[in-house]
Amino acid sequence: MKAYQTLAPLVIASLFACGGPSVPTARAPQIKAQQRKDGTIIDDKALCKGLKDKNGQLLKDTDIEVSETAGPGAVQPNVRRVFRVFGKGPLARKILICREVDTNLDGFKDVVRTYDTEGQSKEERADTNYDGRIDTWNLFAKGRLAEVRLDRNHDTRPDEWKIYVSGKLSRIKRDSDFNGEPDIWEMYRKGRLERMGIDKTADRRVDQWLYDTEWRRELKDARERKLKDNERKRKAKEEKLRKAAEKIAAESSAE
Ligand SMILES: [Ca+2]
Ligand SMILES: [Ca+2]
């Protein structure tokens, strides 16, 4: 492994030096983190830490196993997987509980996802502008996306909350002046903004509701069409049953 780590930068350098077309898969390392002499990173700002079991107890080093791999374009390992180990010896079972990635290859981890013992996603956190601070939180319920929290002004506090119901966007709360309190509420139906409430006086109460009247009319029309369609189907079914009954009556009187 060490030979590969020392050779890889040379290989990449010579590929770029030959003057031919650039190789899209080989990205030059952009590592900003402090490295040891062998190229390994001293502190990669690990995010898979403080992992707990379902009773909230911190997992010990002996409960877990760690694997480090290098993704496409990475010279140093940039993907870390942490497995929970159940049992011992040949009967031991490993389950992925945390995975973290350095996506921009600067040597610092910037996305982390945790999993429950069923293998379902629990939470994902990301530093999307690579300033070393988490700004995106994706929360899952039974493996499905339930809430997204965003820190738009990068002050470490969320200021936009997106709520999902059955995997679909249901509403958004926004703190538009970044004072820590939401002041805009958006309600969605079928993925489309239906109405928006605005708090203009900072008392956490809506002062004005804005409606998408066209969308409401479309929904109303669609509802009415569906009701009419159901009624038509019901009548057709009744007619069919009535005819069948008539046929049976005619046949029995003929016998
Ligand atoms: Ca990074
Ligand atoms: Ca950030």
Ligand SMILES: [Ca+2]
């Ligand atoms: Ca914020």
